[in-house]
Amino acid sequence: MTFGRNPYLTGILVAGVCAMVPILRPDDLTILGVGFLTFIFVTQAVSWNLVGGFAGQVSFGFAAFFGTGAYVTAILWSHAGWDPILTLPFAGLAAMVVALLVGLPCFRLSGPYFSIATIGVGEAARVIAINLDNITGGASGLVLPFNVPEKAWFYRAGLILATITFLVAAWIRRHRFGLALFSLRMDQSAAESLGVPTALFKNLVHVVAAFFVGVSAGLYVVYLSYAHPDQVFGFDLSIGMVLMNVIGGIGTLWGPVLGALIYFPIRQLVLSDPRLVAVNLLVFGALLILIILFEPGGLLGLLARAGIVARSGLRLAQPAEKRPE
């Protein structure tokens, strides 16, 4: 725990401050749009951290959940004529199903091997989506209706989603479920030997994380009125979620939030400047390398080193306890 003793209170306070924005600047569409997208990224980062940080299972395949949620919303909305807001829980649910399908086999692999298996997951989802072109519109994407709410609505919806996700993360961290996740991250076998049903819990947290990612995707796609496999299943999304957490501090509560706040503007900058787009992978790759080499605890790790906050989170700098076999 870093900023204060009560994360719930701090979280709600921060959310409250953010909620002021549409009241004070109701006509500033730019800030409302940027705010909305930031909240989407915060939701993604916090959700990913539940699995990658709390449980220590670093996944490179979360784009699969985002894309699933996006397309469920897109299809129910454009093909079946649903009210987009009603589709959101189903977007989350569909993402949960995919998470279960991925997690049940992949969590049998431990640590790094799980991570590599997940690299294929997002890509597999993307390829499948492109090939199901009669449903998904394939490689040309799916254009969606334009009768969407105003930007202020999206801002508030995004804020609510991000806040709820954060509060859930805070609750898990305090609850014994979070303790179990941390314990299985440090030593899965020891956790098992104390009664922690590790396979069940890994899948459970995976599914919870996928839900929020799926819902955020639904909102995103309604906002854009467009869905395309490369965009919503893109590997850059998966990398982004990992990177946001590495930047902020994997396994901490506020790390993903800070990481999203830092990553999002960098990403927007890089993707909008034609010269920089060509080096976007370079930028992110270099960032990843430098952080891992010099401050694996990310921003919060830096602050902890400076004594400003208490140290917490996944220790990338310290060797995992290795017992002789």
Added chain:
Amino acid sequence: MSETLLRIDHVSKRFGGLVAVNDVSLDIGRGEIVGLIGPNGAGKTTLFGCVVGLIRPTAGTITFEGQRVDGLSQHAVVRRGICHSHQIPAPFPFLDVRDNIRVGASFGRRRAEAALVVDRVLVRTGLEALATTPARNLSVGNLKLLELARALATGPELICLDEVGSGVTPVELDRILQLIRDLNAEGTTILYIEHNMRAIGAVCQRVIVLDFGQKIAEGTPAEIGADPRVIEAYLGAPIGAGG
């Protein structure tokens, strides 16, 4: 000896061509402290693994309180009431002592009263002073105590101890042995693998000896200490005569 708590019935375990445990049968009664000894490679650890859910026996059954437990996962076995401590301590390094114990208390048989259990176990094992110390900073002796404390917190009927006497000073060992006796006095059954014969002699009511995967002797510490087969296979001298 009262009712049978754990029944190991003709259990064998094969690893490819190697037979680690060969048709072993033994019973442990409720409230007993039973020792399991034998040379290295005798199959003690494998048998132990079968009881606690680490290993699935190739043949035979293991019954606890009347229900089959062989083949169950470790956490399911803990829920049934069997827990174990590791020979080489496996603490959660970045959690403090209290949180380490809290894991056991939260997912064992006594999950509802976790906070109470943690406090009680801390006092019992003498670790209260170290409650907020990160586990990675503990000495070996305290790590062994922590192992014991975590296992205790799960509220077991049967505790399986794996060489808790190794790597600790005689004073620390005496403390652990006293704890074992106290637990037993409260009704907890204990299965104890050990190489330290002094420890075995000090607490065990009954001792079982394995060699090459088979049970070669069973009896009180005095009886097996005098058993020529055991002396030849393992002891070299009667129990209690040395350390």
Added chain:
Amino acid sequence: MLDWSNVSTLAVAAILTAGLYATMSFGLALVYGVMKIINLAHAATMMLAAFAVLSLNRAFALDPIIGSIVILPLFFVAGMTLYSVAVRRVAAVPIASLLLLFGTWLVAQNAAYLIWGSEDQSIVTPYTYSTIDVLGLHIAVTRIVPFVMSFLMLGAMRWLLGSTDLGRAIRAVSQDPTAARLSGIWPERTAMIAFGIGTMLSAFAGGMFTLIFSFTPDFGGVFQLKSFAIIVLGGLESFLGVALGALVLATIESFSILIPGWRASLVNLLAFGLLVIALVVLPGGIASLIARRTGRAVQ
């Protein structure tokens, strides 16, 4: 259309491709065996090697086979350098080394895009379209050559691991670094050399690939996944396991075109599907992988 001609053509193609798959996977298996980390820069290595061979071909009209051999020392050194500069510092923490290598992959990919662009590249040689007649089948020369070269390379590796001091050191460190150290072997140096060799093998495979496929800077990723699926499937105990895993994957891929409604773009999903199946079914190859990591008994 399951007639002899079709089936045998597909089977032969599978075997030939398997040789190449085995080479690339063995590099990954070697690094894992010694350092217990999966080299995510494997993809980058294959890709850069392919582009290096391309450049040599463009600049000096160097045949890709010769090119693949010429670049080997370069990649050996590059692998050792990457290890000493970066991987060694985080090798004790698997996730950190994973992320580091992953970052390296991203950087390498981008560098390739900047230097060579994103269009499909391919190398055409005088023998690109020639075939040899074997038992009534026409086999492309470009498929036989990599197979033969891979065979030779794997043979060389087997000799290295089995009969040389270095090989014994590598095997010792794979089994028990502490015991190896006590025997006078220096684990870090051995790991560095093993990383260099593993990189070299990946590079060789990458170079050979240019004979068969066209490529862009992101082609490495697919082969990273395939290599991983192969070593998970085949186990790490021997290069025979890896070879078998490679054969299984190559065969499934080759015969997949017989599936009705199949699309070529789906072929890369097969490796992933195979990985999932292998995980669910838990054959012996996987058990050793898991047992090492969780440090507990094999079920």
